[in-house]
Amino acid sequence: MLVKVGLLLLAFSALVNAEFSYRVENTNFTLSQGSLNPSSDKSYLYNYDRLRFRSDYSSDAFFATLIFDGVNYFGESYVNSPDFEYVKLQKSDTPFKTQSEHNPYGSGSVYAKLYRAYGGYEDDTNRVVVGLQNITMGVGRIWTPVNLFNPRNTYALEPDETFGVFGVSYTRHISETSDVTVVASQKENSSFKYAGRYKAYLDVADFAIDIVSSDETKMLGYELEANLGESGVEVRSEGAYIKNSLKKDMLRDEDVEFFQGIVGADYAFKDGITLIAEALYSSKSFSYEQILLNYDSEVLPNLVYSNFYTAVTLSYAFNIYLDGSLLYIESFNDKNSRYVSPTLTYTLNDYNSFLLGAMIQNGESGSEFGEFKNSYYFKWLLSF
Numbered sequence: 001m002l003v004k005v006g007l008l009l010l011a012f013s014a015l016v017n018a019e020f021s022y023r024v025e026n027t028n029f030t031l032s033q034g035s036l037n038p039s040s041d042k043s044y045l046y047n048y049d050r051l052r053f054r055s056d057y058s059s060d061a062f063f064a065t066l067i068f069d070g071v072n073y074f075g076e077s078y079v080n081s082p083d084f085e086y087v088k089l090q091k092s093d094t095p096f097k098t099q100s101e102h103n104p105y106g107s108g109s110v111y112a113k114l115y116r117a118y119g120g121y122e123d124d125t126n127r128v129v130v131g132l133q134n135i136t137m138g139v140g141r142i143w144t145p146v147n148l149f150n151p152r153n154t155y156a157l158e159p160d161e162t163f164g165v166f167g168v169s170y171t172r173h174i175s176e177t178s179d180v181t182v183v184a185s186q187k188e189n190s191s192f193k194y195a196g197r198y199k200a201y202l203d204v205a206d207f208a209i210d211i212v213s214s215d216e217t218k219m220l221g222y223e224l225e226a227n228l229g230e231s232g233v234e235v236r237s238e239g240a241y242i243k244n245s246l247k248k249d250m251l252r253d254e255d256v257e258f259f260q261g262i263v264g265a266d267y268a269f270k271d272g273i274t275l276i277a278e279a280l281y282s283s284k285s286f287s288y289e290q291i292l293l294n295y296d297s298e299v300l301p302n303l304v305y306s307n308f309y310t311a312v313t314l315s316y317a318f319n320i321y322l323d324g325s326l327l328y329i330e331s332f333n334d335k336n337s338r339y340v341s342p343t344l345t346y347t348l349n350d351y352n353s354f355l356l357g358a359m360i361q362n363g364e365s366g367s368e369f370g371e372f373k374n375s376y377y378f379k380w381l382l383s384f
Helices: 002-015 082-089 288-293
Strands: 019-034 043-059 062-074 103-105 108-122 126-133 165-175 178-186 192-202 205-213 217-227 234-247 253-268 273-282 308-317 322-332 337-347 352-363 375-383
Touching: 234 288
Parallel strands: none
Antiparallel strands: 019 043, 019 375, 043 062, 062 108, 103 108, 108 126, 126 165, 165 178, 178 192, 192 205, 205 217, 217 234, 234 253, 253 273, 273 308, 308 322, 322 337, 337 352, 352 375
C-alpha cells in the first residue's frame, strides 16, 4: 500500500502538468547520550544520520509532496542496548507501514522511512489535503496539549520531527478572520480518529475551539492568542480536557480524565534577543512505569511526571553566521528538578550549518530530571 500511495500521488501530479522541484538534506548527529533507564548509569557514543529526499509538485491550485528518509545508526554499544530496543518500537499509527524493519550490520543499523506523502487543492476559500501529512493544532511554543496528532516533543533532538498522520484534512475559510477545519485519519488498527477546529478573531484575540474523538480518546480544547496592545508582547494559552483509556498493567485498562493547559508569552528585544516564557499545568501526573507501559497511546506526549512546569527560552543572533539559544525547564514536584538545553549554531553558507548542543538534567535522586544522565551532541546539516 505504501508504494501505491506514492505512485498515485506522482500520477496525480503528472496529470495536472505540475511543476517539479526537489531537495536533498543530510542531517548527521554525533552524540554522547545517557541511558533512558533511570536506574542505569550507562552512556552511549554513537552516530545518527538521516538522508532526506523531498519532491514537490504544483500546478495552479493543486500540489503534492513526497518525503523519503534513509536512516542509519552507527555505534555497536548503542544498537545492541535496551535503549535502542525502545527506538525500534516507535512507529507511525497508520493503517500501513511507513518504515522498513531495522536492518543490523556490523556496528550499525539502517532502515528506510516514508515521512510525508500527500496531495491536495487550495484556493482562496478551500484547502483539502489527502495522504500522510502533518496536522497542526495549538499555539504553544514548548508544549501543545491540544495537539493529539503531531505534538511537539521538546525533549527530543528534533522536537518538530513527528510521524505522519494518514487521512484527509479540509479547511474552509468562512471569512478573512475565521475558518473551520475538519480531520479524519485512519489508525493502525483501521479505526478512525476525527477532529474539528473553529478559529476566529474576536475583537482583540484569535480564539479557537478544538474537538478530537477516537475509540480510546475524547478531547475538548481551546486556543487563545493576542498582542498586549502596543507593547510588542504576544500572549497565548491553550488547554485540553482529555478522557482516555490507558493500560493500568499488562492485563487491565483504566479510564483517566484530566485537564492540561499552558500559558505563555513572547517578546523580541531591539538588540536581537528573543524571550519565550511558558508554563504547563496538568491536573494528573503519571509515573515512569505508566508512561513506558503506554508508549503507543494516543496521548503519550500528555503523560507527564509533574503537575506543573515552567520554561524559558532565550535566543540571540550574534551575527549573520552565529546564533545561540538556551532552553530552561523547571519541574515542580515533591522534589524539583530541571532540564537545560543550550545550543550554538554556525551557518557556513546556504548549504552547510553546524550545531553544538547539550541536554543537561539536574535534580535530587527520585526527581523527574534527576534520574537521567546528560547528553551532548554535534549536528551537521548539509542541504542541496
